[in-house]
Amino acid sequence: MEGSREKEQIKFEDALARLETIVRQLESGELDLEEALAKFEEGIGLVKxxxxxxxxxxxxxxxxxxxxxxxxxxxxxxxxDEKGR
Amino acid sequence: MFKRIYEVREITSYLKNLLEGDTHLANVWVKGEVSNLKQSPSGHIYFTLKDRCSCLPCVCFRSRHKLLNFIPQDGVTVVARGYISLFEKCGTCQLYVEELQPSGTGELYIAFEKLKNKLDEEGLFDEKHKRKIPFLPRRIGIVTSPTGAAIRDILSVISRRFPNTELVLVPVQVQGEDASEEIAEGINLLNCYGKVDVIIIARGGGSLEEIWPFNTETVARSIFNSKIPVISAVGHETDHTIADFVADFRAATPSAAAEIAVPRKEELVKLIQGLSERLNAAVKLCVSSKREKLDAVAARRVFTKPEGSLNSVKQQVDALYAQLQRSVQRYLKERFWEVRTAAGKMHALSPLAVLSRGYAVCRFEKNRKIIRNYQEVSPGTLVEVVLNKGLLNCRVESRRRSIFSGRQQGEGTDKI
Known part of the structure; x- marks a missing residue:
């Protein structure tokens, strides 16, 4: 899938930062259910x-x-040996 | 003609100002042989720098020579840096020494300072040019000697911190004549190759001559032109090279460079594991709290016993109906009493009521006009007398003014 490949282009530290943000948002308990589930799914993806x-x-x-x-x-x-260019 | 005669101190003071105002003399490097070296009891060092035809008195104050890494001796050729001023007490012009190097390294040192100032002015050291060292590089390029201590240290640190790291080594000489070209070429080569996220240029400690390749303009420019961030790790903590100033990050040692380049894998694994657990816990908590809210709403009476709420509505309707009834009754009662009072009043005013009390009304028979004055009639007039019950047809016999009964003596019927 093009989308998931694109996602994997994200830098490790950016993925980590995003994951931390998501965890904090979820822990705040201020999200509605749909948002929470979507964030959770994104978070699981980021962990992977x-x-x-x-x-x-x-x-x-x-x-x-x-x-x-x-x-x-x-x-x-x-x-x-691996030749380049 | 009168000429002004100066005091000696005026002249020396003038000369001193002249010398100290000269920007060239404010920071000069002077090379010469040390002679007449003396250390005063106060700790200051005095000596003379001389060459074949001249000499220059020098002083190095105690506060300064403590910072020197070299104490000169008579007969040694040195390079001294400092400023020229006048010692007014003796009227001598002397060099106030701030830095001192043995001649060989001293010259390198001068070259180093010159290049450093030049590149600094060009802006090669500016913070704004510093590239960010990636947090987790996919591949690390290393420019160093394949046999030196530096690569060994780097490999050992990386295999400890992040064993599965890909390293691309560009083997170069790190000392000697060709070293600077090779190092610069190594950095260029890695930029051509492009698949590394960060470059470490490294060598172990050594004398100023040994680490000299890292102080060349060639290396400095190749670091500056590198698209890939460069970490310099040359020598020991105390050695600073031009490469260090241009590099995006200066690591004190090759080991330190490796620590900067790769994070500790186990820490990251733990961090992600922790975040993953928190993520799971948070979503569970979130879902269960929503469920609780839902349960709480579902447990409300309106859902569990809907008839209960209808009953209460019914009750309310009943209560309102009773209230309405009471209000209507009260209203009617009040109106009834009002009517009754009014009827009583009307009765009192009715002429019939007057008649019932024994009064009578007298009127002309012909037109039923009520007669109020005895003068309206004359004897023989036909009148009707209306009683409470019935009516009398009468003829006036006589009339008189006085209404009191009994024919009083002397009262003529027409007399007033």
Whole structure:
């Protein structure tokens, strides 16, 4: 879905800040039921996004070198090469 | 011609003002060999800086030389920074030393100061140019020596704080002639590559010469031109480099840079877990409080016993009806008494009532006109006398003025 992909583009800290706001709003008890449920749903989505963001990266060290033609060469420590540009 | 003769102190004071008013002399670097070094009991240091043909007396006050990281000795070539003024007591012009470096590093130091001032004036250090260090970088670029202590420290901190971080290392020399070019190129390369969110440039501590590549204009400009935020981590806490001033964040050490670059993962996991729990609890509370409200409304009598409320309405109607009845009755009673009073009054005024008390009305027979005066009639006139009951047809026999009965003597019928 385009929408959810767009949502995942949100920065971790922005997602976290939004989540904190939502929790505070819900805790205030001032929302009506429809709003509360919508916020809850959004909050759950944000929790997933945050957790995903914490886990997506792998532990990986690569070295970046300038290639001969001005392009660049990425080498992982296992020796796999990935050419760019 | 008379010429003004000055006091000595007027001349020295004038000279002193002249020297101190000169902006070039207010902050100068002077290189020379130290000679005649003396420390006075008060703690001030006096010496002379000389070269092949000249010498310049210097003084370094106690308050100042405590700040120096170098105490000069006779015969050593130094670079001194300070201002030139006149010592009025001796009339000598001298350098008031504020900073002192051994000649070799001293020259580097001058170069450092010059470049720092130049770039500062250009605005390369301005806060407004500082990019924000991302909170959670997807990938971190590191420009440093692949074999140095810096990369080791960075890796150890990152694997402790956030093990699953992707790192892109650009291996460069961090000292020596080519180092500054390589470092600058490394920053450019990462910008071309583009997939890192933050760049750390790092090296371990060293002498001023060793960390010199980080004090070059080449590196400074590549940091300034970087689209990606740069954290500089050069040497130890006390070493400041030009790179530190231009960078978006200055970390005291490579380890500190790694701490700035990545957050502590377990803290974030805990934070999100906590928020998630609060989210769940809050929505449950919210839903249950709405439910309570709903229950409270549903429990109202009008919903549980709707006939109860009808009864009360009925009661109200009854009460109003009774009240209405009472009001109408009272109204009628009052009106009745009013009518009765009025009727009584009318009765009292009725001519019939007068007749019933024994009075009679006398009137002409011909036109029924009531006779009020004896002079209206004459003997022989036919009159009617209306009684309470019935009517008499009479003929006037005589008339008189006096109404009292009995024919009193001497009263003629027509006499008044």
């Amino acid at each position: 996004i945050c957790n995903k963001k914490l886990e997506t990266a792998e532990k990986k060290i690569e070295t970046l070198l300038r290639g001969e033609k001005g392009d660049f060469v990425l080498k992982t420590l296992e020796g796999k």
